[in-house]
Amino acid sequence: MAGVTLEQVTQRFGRQVAVAEVSLRIPDGEFWVLMGPSGCGKSTLLRTVAGLLPVQEGRLWLGERCVNQVPARERDVAMVFQNYALYPHLSVAENLAFGLKMRGVPPAVRQQRVQWVAELLGLTPLLGQKPGQLSGGQQQRVALGRAIVRSPQVFLMDEPLSNLDSRLRDQTRAELKRLHQQLKITTLYVTHDQTEAMTLAEQLVIMHQGRVQQVGTPQTLYHQPANQIVASFLGNPPMNFLPAWFLPNGPPDVTIGIRPEAIRITTPEAGMRRGQVTVVEPLGDVTLVQVQLEAVSLWVKTQTLPTVGESVGLLLPASHCYYFHPQTGQRLELKTVIG
Numbered sequence: 001m002a003g004v005t006l007e008q009v010t011q012r013f014g015r016q017v018a019v020a021e022v023s024l025r026i027p028d029g030e031f032w033v034l035m036g037p038s039g040c041g042k043s044t045l046l047r048t049v050a051g052l053l054p055v056q057e058g059r060l061w062l063g064e065r066c067v068n069q070v071p072a073r074e075r076d077v078a079m080v081f082q083n084y085a086l087y088p089h090l091s092v093a094e095n096l097a098f099g100l101k102m103r104g105v106p107p108a109v110r111q112q113r114v115q116w117v118a119e120l121l122g123l124t125p126l127l128g129q130k131p132g133q134l135s136g137g138q139q140q141r142v143a144l145g146r147a148i149v150r151s152p153q154v155f156l157m158d159e160p161l162s163n164l165d166s167r168l169r170d171q172t173r174a175e176l177k178r179l180h181q182q183l184k185i186t187t188l189y190v191t192h193d194q195t196e197a198m199t200l201a202e203q204l205v206i207m208h209q210g211r212v213q214q215v216g217t218p219q220t221l222y223h224q225p226a227n228q229i230v231a232s233f234l235g236n237p238p239m240n241f242l243p244a245w246f247l248p249n250g251p252p253d254v255t256i257g258i259r260p261e262a263i264r265i266t267t268p269e270a271g272m273r274r275g276q277v278t279v280v281e282p283l284g285d286v287t288l289v290q291v292q293l294e295a296v297s298l299w300v301k302t303q304t305l306p307t308v309g310e311s312v313g314l315l316l317p318a319s320h321c322y323y324f325h326p327q328t329g330q331r332l333e334l335k336t337v338i339g
Contacts (some may be wrong), residue, residue: 001185002063002153003028004049004074009058011044011210021058022209026203028063029184033201035191036233038115041210042190049188050079050156062153077191078147079156082163084139086131086146093118093127096145117149120179137168141175155187161196173199194236198222206230211313228329231257231322237288237299239322246273246296247318254332255324261301262320265289268313277310313317 004026011019019041019232026032034042047053048056049060060067065138067075073261086095093114100110105186118124121141123280131139140160147155161169173196180200191197197204198218206221206229213292218234226229242264267273275298279290282305289300291312298314323332 001028003030004063004154004184004188005061006049007047007061009045009055009060011041011048011049011053011056017210019048020149020192022212023212024205024212024215025185026188029199030202031180031187031189031193032203032205032209033189033197034205034207035194035197036207036213039209040085040207041188041208044210045207046079046156046188046190049154050077051075052079075154077151077154077156078142078150078152079158080147080160082159082161084131084143084163086139086142088131090122091128091130092134093140095131095142096123096127096149099146099150113149113151117145120148121145122177122184135168136164137172140164140168140172144176144179148179151185153186155185155189157187157189159191159193160189161191161193169193169196176200193315194234198234200207206233208233212303225322225331227259227331228255228324231324231331235259236300240296240298241324242296242298242316246293247316247321251323253326255326255329257322257324258316258320260288260299262317263298263300263302264315265300265302265304265306266313266315268311272313273316274311275314277306277308277312280306280308 006022006024009019009022022045029228034045036042039327048055055068062075096114096117097110100113118127121144121146123141126134126138161172164172177200187255189200201218203215203269204221205215208229214230221230237260239257239259244254244256246256272295275291275293277289278292279287286301287305289302289306290313291298291300293314325332
């Protein structure tokens with residue numbers, strides 16, 4: 001196994017900068033997740049590590065080896081795509097063994113490793129079947145098994161669960177976490193799904209327009225976002241942003257951020273900010289409510305069940321507010337804002 005280090009890696013497509021001076025150090029055995037909006041550069045970065053794209057600027061290390069000039073087949077990494085790319089004419093066992101066969105692994109060793117990975121992933125009863133006879137979740141496990149059986153130094157996964165329904169996605173996500181805890185292979189995982197990112201990542205990397213915005217544990221990024229981009233990307237619904245005058249005693253000339261779960265809906269009273277309920281989305285354990293407050297729409301997570309058109313009072317506790325620079329979007333410490 002090996003860690004992954006990127007030093008000022010930049011990738012361009014024509015004049016467009018897809019990845020801009022990215023530097024990351026992923027320790028051996030850790031599970032890191034790249035997350036960001038479509039076009040942010042996360043898949044480009046993953047393909048660069050895989051060797052599918054040459055490093056145009058900067059340096060890329062796998063363990064102690066700089067691999068800028070090393071072809072993909074010699075990097076000892078395994079990549080799992082959202083397209084499973086199984087061979088339809090081969091059985092599950094043959095699909096699992098195919099990469100080992102191409103590398104000249106002896107038949108007895110191939111069989112031993114296929115049996116091992118089949119037991120690991122619960123594929124033993126399916127070894128004789130063809131991909132067309134499998135469910136989507138079973139096909140995904142075969143694709144994972146084909147990567148695992150090689151025992152690579154690094155796993156690279158590009159939205160591998162996106163083709164599964166929500167229940168299978170939950171099951172496979174739990175399986176991925178269990179597998180990593182057991183195998184401890186360095187993993188770089190790309191997703192746009194917040195639940196995957198927050199539950200799988202030991203370290204989460206948020207990207208925007210080719211640049212890394214923040215790196216840290218999921219909880220750190222959620223509670224201490226470096227800027228408005230990170231704050232708005234994590235959370236469902238995302239953080240609400242308000243002009244400074246919404247807090248009469250708050251700091252001037254800032255953008256205020258507050259998460260939906262921090263806002264309280266109450267009976268309107270004199271002197272309290274009032275809004276009108278425009279959307280109600282009951283989710284069972286919680287209700288998502290959109291409230292129109294003057295020119296701003298706010299999302300609120302609440303245990304109550306208001307009705308559309310109802311006038312409600314809103315409590316926005318200053319202790320739960322974040323403050324951002326109105327031009328740069330960087331998060332400001334309160335003492336900096338008011339000092």
